[in-house]
Amino acid sequence: MKKYMIPFILLLCIQCKNATTLSEEERNFATTELDRSKDNLLQSIKGLSSAQLYFKPDEVSWSIAECVEHLTLFSTELFEILEESLELPANPERRKDVKFSDKDLMIYVRDRSKKATTEEDFEPKNTDGNHTATLTTYLDNLEKHINYLKSTQDDLRNHYVNFGTVDAYQIFLYMAAHTNRHIEQIEEIKNTTNFPKN
Incomplete structure (x- = not known):
């Protein structure tokens, strides 16, 4: 039995050595953002x-409440996106396919000069019933994401999300930048000439 245990222990050691956990700098950067x-x-x-x-600048634009719901839907879906990426084996070879550095990704996502349409799953549908409930869900999700980033030992740098390509760590930076992108949209709505005074 012992002769079988030695290769198994060696294999575990090799896997541990190859695993990449987040540095404190990476954890702090993502949670701060x-x-x-x-x-x-x-x-x-x-x-x-x-x-x-609930004011809409025109028939096709979102309201501020819908922007918040869209962000909430994305924050909820992030759990599933992360889970799917971690189900596959870590693959350091795919690092060459990552298109952006962490900071460049955030700049790219936030840039509203590039218009984009969202996927149907992220379209606002008044899922929670009201704005207050939606915002509560968003804040609960965010707290879970931040707590996960502070403690996880998952190899987020060598697992990937297939829209980009970005690694599993960068999906949290994407979320922060995506929120800031829609904050700019919210400010644009507030600056519309016929935006309600109160």
């Missing part, structure tokens, strides 16, 4: 009335 985007969002919608939250 997520916290900052949350604070910016809360500041952007603070004190808005129901008329202001």
Whole structure:
């Protein structure tokens, strides 16, 4: 039995050596960006009335409440995206396919000069029933994401998400930048000439 255990232990050691856990700098960067985007969002919608939250600049544009719901849907889906990426074996060979550095990815995602349409899964549908419930779901999800990043030993750098390509760590940076992108959209709505006064 012992002769079979030695190769098994060696294999475990090799896997541990090859695994890449996040550095404290990476953890701090991602959690700080997520916290900052949350604070910016809360500041952007603070004190808005129901008329202001549900105002639409035109028939095809989203309201502020719909922007928040879209962000909430994405934050919920992130759990599944992450789970799917971690189900596959870690693959350091795919690092060459990652298109952006961490900071460049955030700049790219936030850039509203590049218009984009969202997938059907992320289209606002009044899922939670009201804006307050939606915002609560968003904040709960964000807290879970941040707690995960602070403690995970998962090899996020060598697992990948297939829209990009970005690695599993960068999906959290994508989320922060995506929130900031829609904060800019919210500010544009608030600056519309016929935006309700209260």
